[in-house]
Amino acid sequence: MTEREIWVLGATGRIGRSVAARLAEQGAAPVLVGRRRESLAALRAGTAGEILVADGTESIADAIRARRPGVVVNLVGNYGETASALVEAVLPDGHYVDLATDLSAVSHLLDRHSEAEAAGRTLVTGAGFGVLATEAVVAALCTDRSAPSHVRVDALASVAVESGVVGDAFASSIVEAITRGGRRYQNGQLVKARFGADPRTVTLPDGETVKSAGAPSAELVAAQRASGAPSVTVTSALAPTSPLASAVLPLAAALLSVPAVRRFAVRRMARASMKAAPRPRRHSWGHAVLTWPDGTTREGWLRADDGMDYTAAVVTEVALRLARGEGKPGAYTPAAAFGPDLAVAAGGTFILD
Numbered sequence: 001m002t003e004r005e006i007w008v009l010g011a012t013g014r015i016g017r018s019v020a021a022r023l024a025e026q027g028a029a030p031v032l033v034g035r036r037r038e039s040l041a042a043l044r045a046g047t048a049g050e051i052l053v054a055d056g057t058e059s060i061a062d063a064i065r066a067r068r069p070g071v072v073v074n075l076v077g078n079y080g081e082t083a084s085a086l087v088e089a090v091l092p093d094g095h096y097v098d099l100a101t102d103l104s105a106v107s108h109l110l111d112r113h114s115e116a117e118a119a120g121r122t123l124v125t126g127a128g129f130g131v132l133a134t135e136a137v138v139a140a141l142c143t144d145r146s147a148p149s150h151v152r153v154d155a156l157a158s159v160a161v162e163s164g165v166v167g168d169a170f171a172s173s174i175v176e177a178i179t180r181g182g183r184r185y186q187n188g189q190l191v192k193a194r195f196g197a198d199p200r201t202v203t204l205p206d207g208e209t210v211k212s213a214g215a216p217s218a219e220l221v222a223a224q225r226a227s228g229a230p231s232v233t234v235t236s237a238l239a240p241t242s243p244l245a246s247a248v249l250p251l252a253a254a255l256l257s258v259p260a261v262r263r264f265a266v267r268r269m270a271r272a273s274m275k276a277a278p279r280p281r282r283h284s285w286g287h288a289v290l291t292w293p294d295g296t297t298r299e300g301w302l303r304a305d306d307g308m309d310y311t312a313a314v315v316t317e318v319a320l321r322l323a324r325g326e327g328k329p330g331a332y333t334p335a336a337a338f339g340p341d342l343a344v345a346a347g348g349t350f351i352l353d
């Protein structure tokens with residue numbers, strides 16, 4: 001079904017297992033890359049692909065340089081550190097996709113646009129519920145319109161929890177968010193904001209409600225690029241909304257700015273156990289409200305089911321499109337690479353004003 005080999009890095013993780021199965025369903029036989037041979041072998045049984053054992057970014061990068069896969073799907077996480085080393089190995093021969101939602105990791109990947117364009121390869125970052133669920137709504141609402149003056153996006157994932165440990169990937173993304181603090185665009189400039197700023201209760205189109213607050217999330221940069229708006233804010237259902245958390249976060253950020261403390265916190269959090277729990281709301285929602293200088297306002301939603309399942313569907317769809325050579329050269333967020341309808345192809349539904 002695909003001409004080029006697809007490698008799934010972090011194949012034994014929660015998203016990786018689902019992506020491996022989805023690629024196999026679509027007739028692709030992915031190469032499953034991970035650090036635990038037995039888990040990879042068990043996973044391989046259902047995908048007909050091959051396994052490759054590699055522990056750590058450098059060892060994975062060496063394997064990429066040796067074998068030159070067509071598409072590399074990075075699900076290892078900790079994108080601030082892993083993405084640049086892996087893209088270095090992937091270019092100039094392969095395409096690359098990851099699930100970064102951290103603002104600086106996504107911005108760094110997008111900074112490689114010219115390099116990817118010159119190589120004729122595509123780099124896609126944020127190819128999950130975050131960034132796509134909000135970016136796609138903004139892009140759809142902006143089609144054939146001038147730039148709005150203000151955009152607000154809300155990333156409102158609903159996710160079932162699997163029993164197990166938090167894991168390195170998720171732990172490092174939480175610690176990174178606390179350390180960095182919030183951001184927003186003001187007069188076209190990215191400026192600091194408080195993590196957990198502007199807490200609100202959002203009423204969803206299906207009548208449920210969800211609490212959400214400001215977060216240093218890559219939805220911000222994607223919404224700004226999709227709209228051209230000088231003023232952009234983002235809230236996330238994953239951000240802390242309680243007054244107690246707001247009071248404690250600045251102190252936690254100061255402590256975590258010390259690298260040794262940060263590494264310790266990631267290690268401890270990664271080992272913390274989580275109990276299985278169903279997803280808290282029926283649907284995950286991406287939401288955007290756009291305001292134009294003449295006062296016109298448009299609002300839109302993207303509805304998906306479980307945020308993790310949707311993420312696996314998005315990154316699988318992107319990997320398959322890249323393997324078929326459908327990507328345009330350069331570095332992009334997902335809707336910028338493939339248009340807002342990618343969100344629908346992955347199983348989402350738009351509700352637009």
Ligand SMILES: NC(=O)c1ccc[n+]([C@@H]2O[C@H](COP(=O)([O-])OP(=O)(O)OC[C@H]3O[C@@H](n4cnc5c(N)ncnc54)[C@H](OP(=O)(O)O)[C@@H]3O)[C@@H](O)[C@H]2O)c1
Nearest residue numbers: 010012013014015055056076077099128129130167169311
């Ligand atoms: N954009 C979005 O909407 C979205 C949604 C969901 C998740 N994410 C992000 O996607 C990433 C993956 O999520 P997940 O839930 O699948 O995480 P996960 O279950 O913790 O899986 C991470 C995978 O990476 C592997 N890994 C970690 N460090 C490694 C290393 N040094 N060398 C080799 N392999 C390594 C793990 O191997 P082991 O199995 O051996 O530990 C595991 O297979 C996370 O960064 C998460 O924050 C983004």
